[in-house]
Amino acid sequence: VLTDAAGAYTFGNLRPGTYALTETQPAGLLDGLDTIGTPGGVAANDAFSAIVLAPATDGAANNFGELTASTVSGTVFNDLNNNGVIDGAEAGVAGVSVTLTGTDDLGAAVSVTVLTDAAGNYAFGTLRPGSYTITETQPAGLLDGTDTAGTLGGSVAVNDAIGSFTLASGETSSGNLFAELTPSSLSGTVYNDANNNGVIDGAEAGVAGATVTLTGTDDLGAAVNLTELTDATNAYTCSNLRPGTYALTETQPAGLLDGL
Numbered sequence: 001v002l003t004d005a006a007g008a009y010t011f012g013n014l015r016p017g018t019y020a021l022t023e024t025q026p027a028g029l030l031d032g033l034d035t036i037g038t039p040g041g042v043a044a045n046d047a048f049s050a051i052v053l054a055p056a057t058d059g060a061a062n063n064f065g066e067l068t069a070s071t072v073s074g075t076v077f078n079d080l081n082n083n084g085v086i087d088g089a090e091a092g093v094a095g096v097s098v099t100l101t102g103t104d105d106l107g108a109a110v111s112v113t114v115l116t117d118a119a120g121n122y123a124f125g126t127l128r129p130g131s132y133t134i135t136e137t138q139p140a141g142l143l144d145g146t147d148t149a150g151t152l153g154g155s156v157a158v159n160d161a162i163g164s165f166t167l168a169s170g171e172t173s174s175g176n177l178f179a180e181l182t183p184s185s186l187s188g189t190v191y192n193d194a195n196n197n198g199v200i201d202g203a204e205a206g207v208a209g210a211t212v213t214l215t216g217t218d219d220l221g222a223a224v225n226l227t228e229l230t231d232a233t234n235a236y237t238c239s240n241l242r243p244g245t246y247a248l249t250e251t252q253p254a255g256l257l258d259g260l
Contacts, residue, residue, distance in 0.1 A: 017053060018053075020041075021051065030126070072127065075178075076093045078093060082181060094120060097115060105128055129166075185240070214227075217245055218241070218242035
C-alpha cells in the first residue's frame, strides 16, 4: 500500500498469521527511529517482523520515523577591511578546502571535504542530526583573517575552525565565514643623493647591502621585527605583512653621511 496524505497506512481484512512490515525509504529523507506497535514483534531498520495476529486483532502504531536532512554552508572571502564581514566589494576565494567532521545521531564518525566554488561558497548537504566542526585549509598566498560562526553559533577559538555546533533534523547552519587577508608590503631604496634633494634622479646610484629594519605591531597584537638588506638593484622589500602599525629604520651605511 501507499501512505495517505497524513502518512498513514492500513492493511485490512487479514487472516490470523505471522507477518512482516517493510518500508521503502522515501526519496529525499533520511532514516529516523522506527517504533513497533501492537501486537509487537521484532524491529529492524525499516522493517518489523514476527508480528503475530490472532483473530480479531488490530495491530496499530507501527511507525516509521524519517528525518529531513540538515545543511551547513558558508563562504571563504578576501576581507579587504579586516572586519570579519563580507562587504559589497569583497570577493570570495575559489578552490579552498573546507572539511566537516563530527559525530551523527547514530554515533557514526563523519568526515567530508568540499572545495569552495567560484564565489568562495561551500555547502555540506544531506547531513544527519549531530555535533559538527568545520575546518578550513589555509589558502596559499593569503593570511588568516577573522572567522565568524554562522546562524547556529559555535566556537571560533581555534584558528581556521568553527565548532562545535549541534544540528537537529532539518536545520541549516549558514553564514559560517572564513576571512582571508591579502598580504601587505613596504619597500624602498637606499641611494647616494648626489644633489641632496631627497629625490632619486637618473644619475644617482643606489647603495647595495644596506640594512633596513621593520618593527611594529600587527593586528593580532604580535610584535614584528624584520631585517632586510638592499639587493643588487639597491631596493629592499618587507613582504607578507599583516595589517598593523610599523616603523622602518635604516642602519647608516659605512662611508656615507645622512641625506634626506
